């Protein structure tokens with residue numbers, strides 16, 4: 049189709065996610081027709097580094113030959129079958145391979161088809177687990193402020209990003225909320241030191257104590273605590289210490305509350321660990337996976353849990369303990385074939401071991417390029433994720449006025465530099481695939497610096 053026609057249809061009929069369409073009144077989005085490796089190619093000849101890995105799902109670059117091949121081969125065999133009452137080798141292979149990466153406690157796999165549904169499944173499972181056990185008072189969830197778990201209403205109920213969710217509160221159930229481990233703006237960090245990797249907390253984890261207060265006061269009515277381990281992604285790429293997760297696991301054990309880790313964004317190597325929770329040496333009761341499960345090829349998700357949770361549902365049909373939940377595209381064979389090929393790549397090519405030096409380079413260059421910039425309040429990073437929180441006053445951490453839409457301006461300017469710096473407010477981040485090289489990183493960061501410097505300077509005038 050002629051790109052002009054694409055834009056005509058886009059303007060007249062399409063409605064893009066997380067987009068104020070009026071922002072496109074006098075501009076248009078790039079028409080992407082091809083991609084390869086780290087690059088997106090537009091119909092008008094422009095190229096962009098896909099610096100956010102296709103909304104955080106791409107892992108090995110676009111159009112990886114092994115993943116393409118797996119999908120082509122699967123198209124000769126089976127494209128879809130009802131997973132209620134049938135099974136297939138493609139789902140079984142995903143499970144067999146994932147079991148090699150997961151701790152033995154996580155041994156039951158429930159498929160669905162996107163991150164939000166993986167979370168919905170975890171919430172409903174946690175809720176019904178206690179109902180099935182007869183502990184019917186346990187109906188509530190504890191979540192973090194600044195958390196993001198998806199856009200369906202259960203996920204919104206446990207979400208904490210006010211900008212996205214405030215309006216929908218009357219439609220959701222009321223979760224208990226603990227303060228987020230937001231190290232940069234923590235009262236224990238009055239000088240606003242950089243978070244970096246949050247590897248050695250020099251604080252007393254007062255955020256965890258605040259959570260414990262809520263947990264102890266409400267333990268008997270709680271079914272589960274849900275968190276994104278080590279990185280609150282959509283909440284602003286907030287990196288927090290592994291100690292927090294260890295403390296949280298202990299608290300959940302002490303108060304007999306299930307623990308859900310949402311690794312939809314962090315799973316499959318993005319943090320430098322196959323799963324972010326490995327960095328803390330703890331295991332959740334329920335684990336939500338999607339995005340990187342198919343390396344960003346097709347929608348697929350998993351909620352993984354323990355035999356103990358599963359056994360609470362395993363009963364004579366008459367007992368009414370069945371988990372009545374499912375989606376049309378549950379365990380879609382095309383998606384499963386790509387997911388299996390993705391896991392094969394992890395085993396055969398060991399990208400995380402190979403990428404250690406690249407990750408160190410990324411973090412070092414972030415510090416070198418940005419730590420002296422007066423507008424950079426915080427630098428934080430974990431694995432292939434890096435973020436800058438831009439502020440008007442570094443000493444007080446005072447933000448730029450929201451009306452300026454600084455992050456949005458930087459995003460628009462980044463497209464001119466061949467980058468995709470999609471912001472979260474005034475947090476600018478990179479969410480890179482595991483295949484990124486030092487040369488690509490250097491080019492991406494140099495361009496980023498140029499864009500950010502220019503836009504901030506224009507706004508300080």
Ligand SMILES: Cc1ncc(COP(=O)(O)O)c(C=O)c1O
Pocket residue numbers: 104162163164165167196197198199276281282310311312313314338339
């Ligand atoms: C941590 C987390 N959970 C859940 C979701 C929702 O995933 P999806 O967009 O596939 O519904 C996201 C999406 O960004 C996420 O970052």
